[in-house]
Amino acid sequence: MAERLSNREGIRGMINPTRYGILRVAYWLQRLSGLGLLAYLIGHIYETSTILNGKTAWANMLSLTETPGGHIVLVIVIGMCVFHTGNGIRVMISEGGKGVGKPGQPEYPYRASSLNSKQRLCIWVSIALAALAMMYGAGVLFGN
Amino acid sequence: MATVTVPEEKKIDESPAAPAEPKPTTITLRISRVNPSENAEAKFEEFKVPVQKWTTVLETILHVKEKLDHSVAVRYSCRQASCGSCGMKINGKPRLACYTKISELESNVVTVEPMNNFQIIRDLAVNFEQLFSTHKKMKPFIINEESEVQPGTKEFIQTPQDLEKFLQFSYCIKCGLCNSACPTMATDKSFVGPQGLAQAYRYTADNRDKGKEDRLKIVDQSHGIWRCHFAGSCSNVCPKGVDPAMAIQLLRGYLLGFRK
Numbered sequence: 001m002a003e004r005l006s007n008r009e010g011i012r013g014m015i016n017p018t019r020y021g022i023l024r025v026a027y028w029l030q031r032l033s034g035l036g037l038l039a040y041l042i043g044h045i046y047e048t049s050t051i052l053n054g055k056t057a058w059a060n061m062l063s064l065t066e067t068p069g070g071h072i073v074l075v076i077v078i079g080m081c082v083f084h085t086g087n088g089i090r091v092m093i094s095e096g097g098k099g100v101g102k103p104g105q106p107e108y109p110y111r112a113s114s115l116n117s118k119q120r121l122c123i124w125v126s127i128a129l130a131a132l133a134m135m136y137g138a139g140v141l142f143g144n
Numbered sequence: 145m146a147t148v149t150v151p152e153e154k155k156i157d158e159s160p161a162a163p164a165e166p167k168p169t170t171i172t173l174r175i176s177r178v179n180p181s182e183n184a185e186a187k188f189e190e191f192k193v194p195v196q197k198w199t200t201v202l203e204t205i206l207h208v209k210e211k212l213d214h215s216v217a218v219r220y221s222c223r224q225a226s227c228g229s230c231g232m233k234i235n236g237k238p239r240l241a242c243y244t245k246i247s248e249l250e251s252n253v254v255t256v257e258p259m260n261n262f263q264i265i266r267d268l269a270v271n272f273e274q275l276f277s278t279h280k281k282m283k284p285f286i287i288n289e290e291s292e293v294q295p296g297t298k299e300f301i302q303t304p305q306d307l308e309k310f311l312q313f314s315y316c317i318k319c320g321l322c323n324s325a326c327p328t329m330a331t332d333k334s335f336v337g338p339q340g341l342a343q344a345y346r347y348t349a350d351n352r353d354k355g356k357e358d359r360l361k362i363v364d365q366s367h368g369i370w371r372c373h374f375a376g377s378c379s380n381v382c383p384k385g386v387d388p389a390m391a392i393q394l395l396r397g398y399l400l401g402f403r404k
């Protein structure tokens with residue numbers, strides 16, 4: 001009752017990447033890719049630790065991961081890695097107060113200078129680099 | 145007695161053709177109705193409202209109140225984006241009802257709901273207690289021992305450059321749209337929020353103020369400034385160009401030692 005009254009938007013509102021422009025999309029992708037990379041790291045440690053159980057255990061694991069499905073997961077991991085790093089660097093610089101514009105007299109229609117073209121460009125470059133890396137990775141993994 | 149004759153060409157036309165009023169179109173206004181004191185679920189009520197090119201969302205709600213259902217609860221005052229009373233969710237996004245024209249929404253169906261992340265009082269009216277108390281916690285005043293005017297003291301002189309460092313943040317009308325759009329606010333009920341953080345910066349950046357250390361201590365806590373992830377949604381919706389996202393990152397610059 002109390003929470004319904006509070007009209008808090010909740011997780012569904014938090015993960016909704018529409019409505020508020022590209023910076024909100026980048027926020028959502030950073031979160032998604034961060035959690036994806038964490039899941040991959042845990043999975044990867046589990047995967048490689050099977051080598052401790054001997055050759056057959058390792059070979060069994062490889063027969064699971066060295067598959068088209070496994071390669072698709074890796075291609076996605078490459079994309080997440082590149083986007084997360086590129087956008088992460090933008091976020092770190094901005095959160096230190098750099099590249100977010102300079103205070104001044106706001107003029108109608110009041111476009112916020114923190115949502116400037118450099119910020120948007122960095123996000124698009126991170127997305128483009130991630131796409132290129134994914135294509136290259138897919139070429140290596142699926143190529144012969 | 146002298147008689148004056150009006151020259152022919154200056155005679156006033158008795159029946160001027162009135163400029164044709166553009167025909168109003170009709171839109172459907174969907175208003176979220178809820179009365180938490182009756183513990184009822186929110187439901188939408190639909191109203192047909194005539195609109196012109198210049199009609200604002202607030203005017204359509206007032207039309208409903210005047211002509212169709214006077215029980216709709218809505219808060220407003222200035223009708224000119226100055227008082228910060230009429231924030232609500234319009235077609236899914238927080239906006240000021242008095243500052244949003246129906247024509248800019250490009251839809252014949254307009255849905256109005258109470259702002260998210262604020263307690264609902266009734267229908268579209270929400271409770272601002274948390275926003276105001278957080279605002280006060282940021283010490284929104286100049287802290288300076290010498291600010292009392294004594295005989296022999298002079299006013300503080302600021303250059304236009306000094307003024308520009310904080311002026312835009314002082315345009316905040318406390319409408320709460322930023323807090324309603326913020327993704328951290330959506331899940332964290334104790335978060336200070338973009339409105340409060342921007343005001344902490346507004347006073348800290350003022351060169352008459354000496355309260356920087358106090359305010360940095362207030363925002364440097366677990367539900368404080370570090371919960372901002374620079375999603376920029378606050379600045380995307382702010383109707384006054386305050387740009388809270390910029391203020392927050394600049395404030396964080398002090399805490400991280402990148403700025404003095």
Ligand code: HEM
Nearest residue numbers: 030031034035037038041084085088089091092372373374
């Ligand atoms: C060069 C490498 C990396 C950089 C520059 C980087 C940068 C960042 C930054 C700046 C954030 C905070 C974003 C924000 O304030 O919302 C973040 C969040 C996060 N990162 Fe990374 N990161 C890197 C690598 C990784 C790796 C390898 C993992 C996983 C194993 C990872 C997992 C996460 C997670 C889970 C979050 C939290 C997401 C959130 O709360 O929104 N990151 N990263």
Ligand code: SF4
Nearest residue numbers: 316317319320322382
């Ligand atoms: S910062 Fe902008 S959106 Fe937030 S309360 Fe102030 S005027 Fe409203």
Ligand code: FES
Nearest residue numbers: 222223228230242
């Ligand atoms: S009625 Fe004052 S801001 Fe809209």
